[in-house]
Amino acid sequence: MYDVVIIGAGITGCSVARFLSRYSGRFCVMERSEDVCTGTSKANSAIIHAGFDAAHGSLMAKYNLIGNRMYPELAKELDFDYRNNGSLVLALDEDDIPKLEALKENGEKNGVEGLEIIGRERLKELEPSVGHVPVAALYAPTAGIVCPFGATVAFAENAFTNGVEFRFNTEVKALIPAKDEEGKNCWVVQTADGSVRTRAVVNAAGVYADILHNMVSANKIRIIPRKGDYLLLDRRTGGYVQHTVFQVPGKFGKGVLVSPTVHGNTIVGPTAEDIDDKEGNDTTSEGFDDLMEKAGLAFDDLPLRDVITSFAGLRAHEARHDFILGEVEDAPGFFDCAGIESPGLTAAPAIGKEISDELMKSLGLKENPDFVGTRKGFIDAKRLPLDELAELIRKRPEYGRIVCRCEQVSEGAILDAIRRPLGARSLDGVKRRVRAGMGRCQSGFCSPRIMDILAEEWGVDVADITKSGGHSEVIVGLVKDRI
Amino acid sequence: MERTAYNLIIIGGGPAGLSAAVAAYDAGERSILILERDTRLGGILNQCIHNGFGLHTFQEELTGPEYAQRYIDKVIERGIEYKLDTMVMSLIQTEDGLKEIMAVSEKEGLMLLSAKAVVLGMGCRERSRGALNIPGFRPAGVFSAGTAQRLVNIEGYLPGRRVVILGSGDIGLIMARRMTLEGAKVLVCAELMPYSGGLKRNIVQCLDDFGIPLKLSHTVVRIEGKERVEGVVIAEVGPDRKPIPGTE
Numbered sequence: 001m002y003d004v005v006i007i008g009a010g011i012t013g014c015s016v017a018r019f020l021s022r023y024s025g026r027f028c029v030m031e032r033s034e035d036v037c038t039g040t041s042k043a044n045s046a047i048i049h050a051g052f053d054a055a056h057g058s059l060m061a062k063y064n065l066i067g068n069r070m071y072p073e074l075a076k077e078l079d080f081d082y083r084n085n086g087s088l089v090l091a092l093d094e095d096d097i098p099k100l101e102a103l104k105e106n107g108e109k110n111g112v113e114g115l116e117i118i119g120r121e122r123l124k125e126l127e128p129s130v131g132h133v134p135v136a137a138l139y140a141p142t143a144g145i146v147c148p149f150g151a152t153v154a155f156a157e158n159a160f161t162n163g164v165e166f167r168f169n170t171e172v173k174a175l176i177p178a179k180d181e182e183g184k185n186c187w188v189v190q191t192a193d194g195s196v197r198t199r200a201v202v203n204a205a206g207v208y209a210d211i212l213h214n215m216v217s218a219n220k221i222r223i224i225p226r227k228g229d230y231l232l233l234d235r236r237t238g239g240y241v242q243h244t245v246f247q248v249p250g251k252f253g254k255g256v257l258v259s260p261t262v263h264g265n266t267i268v269g270p271t272a273e274d275i276d277d278k279e280g281n282d283t284t285s286e287g288f289d290d291l292m293e294k295a296g297l298a299f300d301d302l303p304l305r306d307v308i309t310s311f312a313g314l315r316a317h318e319a320r321h322d323f324i325l326g327e328v329e330d331a332p333g334f335f336d337c338a339g340i341e342s343p344g345l346t347a348a349p350a351i352g353k354e355i356s357d358e359l360m361k362s363l364g365l366k367e368n369p370d371f372v373g374t375r376k377g378f379i380d381a382k383r384l385p386l387d388e389l390a391e392l393i394r395k396r397p398e399y400g401r402i403v404c405r406c407e408q409v410s411e412g413a414i415l416d417a418i419r420r421p422l423g424a425r426s427l428d429g430v431k432r433r434v435r436a437g438m439g440r441c442q443s444g445f446c447s448p449r450i451m452d453i454l455a456e457e458w459g460v461d462v463a464d465i466t467k468s469g470g471h472s473e474v475i476v477g478l479v480k481d482r483i
Numbered sequence: 484m485e486r487t488a489y490n491l492i493i494i495g496g497g498p499a500g501l502s503a504a505v506a507a508y509d510a511g512e513r514s515i516l517i518l519e520r521d522t523r524l525g526g527i528l529n530q531c532i533h534n535g536f537g538l539h540t541f542q543e544e545l546t547g548p549e550y551a552q553r554y555i556d557k558v559i560e561r562g563i564e565y566k567l568d569t570m571v572m573s574l575i576q577t578e579d580g581l582k583e584i585m586a587v588s589e590k591e592g593l594m595l596l597s598a599k600a601v602v603l604g605m606g607c608r609e610r611s612r613g614a615l616n617i618p619g620f621r622p623a624g625v626f627s628a629g630t631a632q633r634l635v636n637i638e639g640y641l642p643g644r645r646v647v648i649l650g651s652g653d654i655g656l657i658m659a660r661r662m663t664l665e666g667a668k669v670l671v672c673a674e675l676m677p678y679s680g681g682l683k684r685n686i687v688q689c690l691d692d693f694g695i696p697l698k699l700s701h702t703v704v705r706i707e708g709k710e711r712v713e714g715v716v717i718a719e720v721g722p723d724r725k726p727i728p729g730t731e
Contacts, residue, residue, distance in 0.1 A: 232613070279709055281620070281621075282618065282619050282620040282705075282706075283618040283619060283621075284618045285616070285618045285704070285726075287618070288616050288618065307613060307614055307616065308611060308613055308614055309611065309612075309613030309614075310613050310616065310618075311621060386484065386585075386593065387484075389593060390484070390592055390593040393587065393589075393592040393593055394592055397589040397590070397592070398589060400587045400588050400589040400590075400591075400592050400593070401568065401588070401589040402520065402570035402572075402587065405520065405570065406608070408570070408572060411589075440608055440611075441608040441609065441611060441627075442611035442612070442613055442614075443630075444608065444609055444611060444626075444627045444629060444630045445608070445630070447630065448630070448633055448634055448637070448638050448640075452638075462640065463640075466623065467622070467623035468623070468710075470710045471710045471711055472622060472623040472710040472711055473623060473711065474623050474624075474642075475634060475640040475641055475642055476641050476642070476643055476644055477640075477641045477644075478639055478640060478641060479635055479639050479640070479641050479665040479666065480665055480666050481641065481666065482644075482666050483665075483666045
């Protein structure tokens with residue numbers, strides 16, 4: 001019998017797991033894919049919103065603000081990449097200025113500090129690349145950027161270290177209410193690998209959260225995947241923008257943003273298209289055209305020739321456009337974290353803390369006396385002082401063997417990505433942890449070598465190595481094997 | 484950290500770097516170092532196992548590795564120093580007018596080198612699918628020609644059994660033949676431009692001889708398949724190189 005089964009190993013599920021591990025109990029995260037951070041959490045703008053956008057009084061506003069304030073400290077404790085770069089919302093003509101004022105007012109009601117409407121001159125000072133169109137902006141100094149993979153892996157590793165189990169490739173098929181030996185309510189969680197019993201369930205299933213919720217509750221919800229295309233620009237564009245630059249929101253959310261990433265790339269996105277397919281994260285040329293056109297309103301000379309990859313993410317949009325959090329009224333012991341769309345990444349730590357505290361109270365969990373709240377992240381050789389790097393390579397020569405040339409990632413770093421707790425099993429797993437394959441050539445040069453390292457480390461045939469789990473095998477066999 | 488000084492450092496031990504080293508030596512320079520990131524000299528030629536190299540230079544038809552070996556031999560004959568498995572991390576101009584290189588290898592760790600002149604012979608990176616803005620899903624099974632060539636010719640792995648090739652430059656054409664010889668079925672070679680950038684000889688020997696159709700003024704407009712490639716959609720493009728709706 002588990003105390004809590006968390007369904008979904010995205011940023012929300014892993015955050016709940018991490019904060020839950022402050023308490024003693026048997027906890028398990030079940031994830032349908034092969035790794036953490038493979039759904040909504042992997043493909044988004046990677047920004048920590050200040051919190052002026054979410055409607056005052058909404059759960060989005062509440063948890064956005066708390067989450068925004070948690071990130072700086074949490075990034076230090078769990079050693080993941082976060083930077084407080086501030087954000088700007090551009091007014092593209094005079095008519096937009098009242099909208100900026102409305103945003104500022106809403107933000108101040110939400111408790112956002114330091115909001116300021118600035119004219120074009122100050123805007124050019126803060127963001128010299130901005131184009132000729134914008135006339136004014138709302139400046140939010142508390143906004144930031146984060147590595148969503150880094151944050152999710154950090155939460156997951158820390159949860160694992162504190163005793164939380166993780167089961168990957170484990171899709172939940174059914175949830176059945178039952179009674180334990182003492183006649184108390186519990187849940188039977190059915191998967192393809194059999195059933196487990198648990199006192200409580202946390203639904204952090206992203207775009208699938210409605211399916212799980214609707215299994216147990218008569219009050220139906222509907223998650224509509226809202227697709228957003230993104231373009232990612234080469235690191236040589238690093239420094240083109242300093243802040244996360246939005247445009248005044250239209251009817252489809254926040255519109256197109258241009259932002260630096262914590263690793264020095266530039267990200268442009270997202271589009272917004274409601275779709276039916278919960279796996280429909282395919283990009284479209286219309287989406288690309290739309291992004292380029294809208295980004296061109298903010299910047300005159302955005303180096304769009306430097307696009308190195310594009311992708312689409314699915315926001316878990318719920319019709320009422322707010323988070324659905326907490327124990328479900330007609331399903332005791334079933335806790336929703338549903339409708340987690342933007343600002344979900346920002347809110348994740350706050351949601352994790354809140355839901356884990358509700359679970360603690362509901363289940364009567366005691367404090368975990370062995371809880372370790374800190375975690376050491378991956379070694380980023382590029383950021384080490386020279387003498388420390390030299391010493392590292394003396395101790396671990398594999399750190400001197402560069403495998404990914406674009407991002408200068410060594411074999412040592414790749415081995416760490418595989419050997420650490422909840423280590424990488426696929427090319428994408430390695431990429432998201434240590435950035436091998438994330439650069440200009442998009443793994444063209446390094447993937448053959450990484451495949452060999454993965455095969456050797458996991459003791460499997462190289463033909464079984466996948467891009468991202470399932471049947472995404474990179475190769476189909478050996479040359480001439482059917483001749 | 485001590486700097487080791489050379490007059491000339493050549494970054495890249497492929498054909499360009501090797502022949503630059505030989506030329507510098509023959510012009511009288513003796514303080515030369517070649518830095519190569521791979522485990523052997525020769526660069527990209529090592530995976531170009533088809534013939535056709537050396538017709539002009541050596542008046543013979545050689546394979547890529549054979550051609551590279553001619554230059555490797557020249558470097559070794561002259562006793563020119565080289566370091567393998569060595570990656571250059573940075574190259575800066577220092578105040579004393581020298582170029583300073585930081586390089587790293589498993590064997591020697593971090594090293595700081597200085598040079599009066601540096602030759603960059605580092606080849607190039609292929610543009611990825613993302614850089615070409617090809618929309619659709621992002622499954623496994625989409626390779627640049629160079630990556631596919633490495634998988635097949637160096638590693639002995641087959642990247643796919645039913646293959647579409649986008650681009651009819653020489654490497655696209657050569658990979659069409661190579662994949663066919665290794666047991667894959669090449670369905671079509673699509674070319675965005677109204678003409679092929681490849682040699683006529685390669686069109687004949689790599690496509691025509693194997694019955695592989697070349698579709699000019701066509702491009703891939705969509706990639707299908709969520710886990711592994713299941714199909715691609717090809718469409719004709721107009722004079723503006725944009726796909727013509729209805730021709731998919």
